[in-house]
Amino acid sequence: MIYLDHAAATPILPAVIEALHNAQSEHFANASAAHGLGRKQLKEVENCRQIFSKILKANDEDQLIFTASATESNNLLIKGLELSAGDRVLYCQADHPSLEMPVRSLEKSGVIAEKIELDQLGQVDLNQLAERLDSSVKLLVLGHVNNLSGCIQPVAQVGQLLSELAPGAHFHLDAVQSFGKIELASSYDSLSLSSHKIGGPKGAALLHLKKEIRLTPLLDGGGQEGGLRSSTLAYPLIKGFSLAAEQILEGQVSCYEKVSLLNGYLREQLQKSHRSLQIPFEQAQTSPYVLMFIVPGISSDVILRHLGEKEIYLSSSSACSSKIKAKNPVFSALGLPEKYHKNVLRLSLSGGTTEAELELFLEEWRRLIADIGYLFKA
Amino acid sequence: MTMENYNTILLNVDELWLKGKNRPLYYKAAKRHVKEVVKLLHTAPFQIKNDNQRLVLSSQENFCGELIPALQRIPGLFSIAPVRPVAANLEDICRAAISETEALVTRPTSFKVFTKRIDKRFPHDSMEVSRQVGGALLEKIEQLRVDVHHPELKVQIKITPEWAYVGIREFKGVGGLPFAMTGNLVTLLSGGFDSPVASYQMAKRGCRQSFVFFYAYPFVGEDVKEKIIKMSRVLASYQRESKLYVIPFGEIQKAIAKTCREEYRTILFRKLMVDAANLLADKIGADALLSGDALGQVSSQTIGNISLIDQISKRPVFRPLLGNNKAEIIALSRRIGTHDISVIPHDDACSLFAPKHPIIKPDKNYWDLYNKQNQFCDALSDALSNAEVFSFNALGK
Numbered sequence: 001m002i003y004l005d006h007a008a009a010t011p012i013l014p015a016v017i018e019a020l021h022n023a024q025s026e027h028f029a030n031a032s033a034a035h036g037l038g039r040k041q042l043k044e045v046e047n048c049r050q051i052f053s054k055i056l057k058a059n060d061e062d063q064l065i066f067t068a069s070a071t072e073s074n075n076l077l078i079k080g081l082e083l084s085a086g087d088r089v090l091y092c093q094a095d096h097p098s099l100e101m102p103v104r105s106l107e108k109s110g111v112i113a114e115k116i117e118l119d120q121l122g123q124v125d126l127n128q129l130a131e132r133l134d135s136s137v138k139l140l141v142l143g144h145v146n147n148l149s150g151c152i153q154p155v156a157q158v159g160q161l162l163s164e165l166a167p168g169a170h171f172h173l174d175a176v177q178s179f180g181k182i183e184l185a186s187s188y189d190s191l192s193l194s195s196h197k198i199g200g201p202k203g204a205a206l207l208h209l210k211k212e213i214r215l216t217p218l219l220d221g222g223g224q225e226g227g228l229r230s231s232t233l234a235y236p237l238i239k240g241f242s243l244a245a246e247q248i249l250e251g252q253v254s255c256y257e258k259v260s261l262l263n264g265y266l267r268e269q270l271q272k273s274h275r276s277l278q279i280p281f282e283q284a285q286t287s288p289y290v291l292m293f294i295v296p297g298i299s300s301d302v303i304l305r306h307l308g309e310k311e312i313y314l315s316s317s318s319a320c321s322s323k324i325k326a327k328n329p330v331f332s333a334l335g336l337p338e339k340y341h342k343n344v345l346r347l348s349l350s351g352g353t354t355e356a357e358l359e360l361f362l363e364e365w366r367r368l369i370a371d372i373g374y375l376f377k378a
Numbered sequence: 379m380t381m382e383n384y385n386t387i388l389l390n391v392d393e394l395w396l397k398g399k400n401r402p403l404y405y406k407a408a409k410r411h412v413k414e415v416v417k418l419l420h421t422a423p424f425q426i427k428n429d430n431q432r433l434v435l436s437s438q439e440n441f442c443g444e445l446i447p448a449l450q451r452i453p454g455l456f457s458i459a460p461v462r463p464v465a466a467n468l469e470d471i472c473r474a475a476i477s478e479t480e481a482l483v484t485r486p487t488s489f490k491v492f493t494k495r496i497d498k499r500f501p502h503d504s505m506e507v508s509r510q511v512g513g514a515l516l517e518k519i520e521q522l523r524v525d526v527h528h529p530e531l532k533v534q535i536k537i538t539p540e541w542a543y544v545g546i547r548e549f550k551g552v553g554g555l556p557f558a559m560t561g562n563l564v565t566l567l568s569g570g571f572d573s574p575v576a577s578y579q580m581a582k583r584g585c586r587q588s589f590v591f592f593y594a595y596p597f598v599g600e601d602v603k604e605k606i607i608k609m610s611r612v613l614a615s616y617q618r619e620s621k622l623y624v625i626p627f628g629e630i631q632k633a634i635a636k637t638c639r640e641e642y643r644t645i646l647f648r649k650l651m652v653d654a655a656n657l658l659a660d661k662i663g664a665d666a667l668l669s670g671d672a673l674g675q676v677s678s679q680t681i682g683n684i685s686l687i688d689q690i691s692k693r694p695v696f697r698p699l700l701g702n703n704k705a706e707i708i709a710l711s712r713r714i715g716t717h718d719i720s721v722i723p724h725d726d727a728c729s730l731f732a733p734k735h736p737i738i739k740p741d742k743n744y745w746d747l748y749n750k751q752n753q754f755c756d757a758l759s760d761a762l763s764n765a766e767v768f769s770f771n772a773l774g775k
Contacts (some may be wrong), residue, residue: 172444299418299725299730300601302596302597302598302691302725302730304595305595305597305599306596309596371632372632374635374636375635375730375731
């Protein structure tokens, strides 16, 4: 099997599996219980929180809330701010639906949702953004690395523009695809992270709230996580998540170098494989972990199934929206012509991806082109 | 429909009067199909008798509501009427007609009585029975009047030596000829509107059909197969028993596309599908193929292309929709229950391979040469032996 869909989910790290196993079998108590076992577990959860606090260079007044998914973190933040009718919220349509959909849901209460445009490089058009900013903008949500294109957003510049032109606005950053892979951003007011993209288990995520931001919780109940996320603390998942975070950061620099080389090689070889193949975004503006390319004329599903038969797995669009046929608004936002929307493929790598794996992939890829390449249409 | 308290159903047969000496065989076939359907929906014992050109289905227990629509799909049945059997005397007939009418939730305002006196020894003639029953209804039920032209309520009375049957509802069947009486077909199914409607047309003509789908995986996804299975369930509900053969065809399409002139792709796919269907027909003993072609609808359905296919097919290819317009086909698909499945979007391998300008008037020399130089016998028999087979009962389950 050759797995090249790490941006959707990546295998759990061996050390994390072991930690999960231990935590699941031994730490069964409820962390909110008053007895010794419960207290011990709560302490363990706080240790995990400390790990993230250190990683994210959080201040004492910051809040770090464990949730079950980055989708939940994004929803908690966007809906929890309780914006008022007439407030403007900026979002990018190319981002993950867990950013766009909660923003759009605010429209019911009179909030004005506005799309941010991207430039040809797939990055936020800063000039245009500057024109849009004023004190009526209360929130801007953005994905640090786009999950489909891999484009890295100029977070620092966006943050600066916000503080200059819309000082009261809240800047929420989704760092799901960037955490542990590229340099951490700092100019945000809140940030979401997800465990299963970095070698941790599914079902754990984090929301980092800087300063004393008041949120209305999505869930009412036992009042865990400072009242912001009522639910029994999933200690084993949190433990696995924090361990994965430590490990991925430890290897971040060396993996980045390695994956950059692999990405460059892949680009070169893919481009060579067929003259009609297109790679819409340059390596310089993208995360080396994500590589989007277009095979004109053949539905990407057809390619996925052919490769799937050889146990090679990649993705045709974000796994959460891959059922969409024909026109895809996310691809439109990325500036891809509509005629290519069914032809988009995404390779996503991890620090563990090897050159040998890519060679095997490329071998099958060339064989596939020899087989059905005549169906490609420029 | 509610079937409260009905344990007797009259099944009027269609066209069987045409069949002369073969008539008993046709009755037997219709009866067998009915039996199969009733068995699947009715757990208590039941019987089916021939009774003067019709079948009488009866049981000690009342039948369920699902039975009527299932019976409506049995080829050879003209109509289905739940009835009340009563002693053959005027008094009981009138009483039954009144109680049936009174039981209706929405009271009709106009009615007409239809009487058939099969037992000519019955002391009153048909006119007299209708008059008497009509009089009783007018007397008992308020605001009811006779309308001989457009009655809201039709009260049907059939008088046999044994019983008089009183009924106020009659449901139309698909009519035609009973299952498997006219021959065996291999039906080429695609995901569209046409082939399912063609299948229905020939089901009505008493053909036993085996469905075949050419599955171009990995050029199409598994959702297409799911769609075809769903479609086959509907079509199978017009047959006593059915099989669907899903034949892997991706490799063959790929091989054709690689070796032929681009404009010939579609017609050659067509040829290979017909070849494969004939091979299957050899295996299962079918007499002809069935396809949903409508003349000129797409390029593979020109007279030139159709005649090319007919020249290579070992068996006749039935095309019951040749003369139909698309709108007519779609309207019929709504009626027979296939429309909502046909509209489900699906990948189509043929459109992936579709040439820019498909051949409309094929060059016979090229065609012959290609087919001589490119034999797909082994690939076809491989594909056939790797076919997935699905079986369906008379309810399409």
